[in-house]
Amino acid sequence: MTDPVKGNLKILGNSSSAGGSFQNVGITGECRFTGDVDCVKFGLTGNTDIEGSLHAQEIKLTGECGVRGGIDALSVRGRGELKIDSRMKAERLAFEGHLEVKEDCEAGEFRLSGVVEIGGLLSGDQLDIGLFGYSRAGDVGGGTIRIKPSKGYKLMKMVHPNRNVRFESRAIEGDIVELEHVSAETVRGGRVIIGPNCIIETVEYRESLEIHKSAKVRSQVKL
Known part of the structure; x- marks a missing residue:
């Protein structure tokens, strides 16, 4: 037997649904x-609350979305606010705004400009975060990891010079690691660049290490 053809769901205005396929x-x-x-x-x-989980090949958001369960998708993109009470897994994520995941967040390609809060592990082959405020993750692991102030923040800094950005994590580990405005207990990688305004307890590197004059690194270890 073949599965029945799934229908479309289109909602205009204010409504509710039991969910489904x-x-x-x-x-x-x-x-x-x-x-x-x-x-x-x-x-x-617009705005959506999902009391269960969301499974989709492609997710495109403009607005606010809250998910009580987890998200499992091939592609997540858009702008606004996305809050997930469990975990998220996606092949590709490109998002502008505020992303909050209470547990782990796994993405092959993770690109975010704004604020990110991950309760557990943030992992991916390529992680590119443009900061626009305070952000954090329990731990960060990946291939290439870049965490720096976003272009939008740099423009805003010209108008509001007292506003700062910061990313905090226990441990950050990748093949290539480039950091600015990051506080971490441990940073470990092959090629590591500790940029402006970083505060790092220990840096462990295999190939090369660069430390900006404004960064604070308590200890550095060549592996």
Whole structure:
């Protein structure tokens, strides 16, 4: 037997749904799902709360989305605010705004400009974070890791010179690690660049290490 053809769900205005399996989900307005949502494409312009988990091939968000469970997707992109009470796994993430994941966040390619808060491990082959405020992660691991102030922050700094950005983590480990405005207990990598305004307890490196004159590193170890 073949699976029945999944229908589309389109919501305009203010509504609610029990969730379920769909082909495409499109929301313009506000919607509350009382269960899991499983679909090919999930598009949101507005506000949505999902009391279960969200599984989709492609997720595109403009607005605010809260997920009580986890997110499992191939692609997550958009701008706004995304809060996940469990974990997130995605092949690609490109997001502007505020991302909060209470547990682990795993992405093959992770690109974010804004504020990120990860309760557990943030991991990926390529992690590129442009800071626009205070951000944090329990631990960070990946291939190439770049954490620096975003272009938007640099422009805002010209108008509000007293506003600062900071990323905090226990441990950051990758093949290539480039950091600015980062505080961490341990940074470990092949090629490591500790840029301006970093505060690091211990740096362990295999190939090369650069430390900016404004950075503070308590100890450095060649592996």
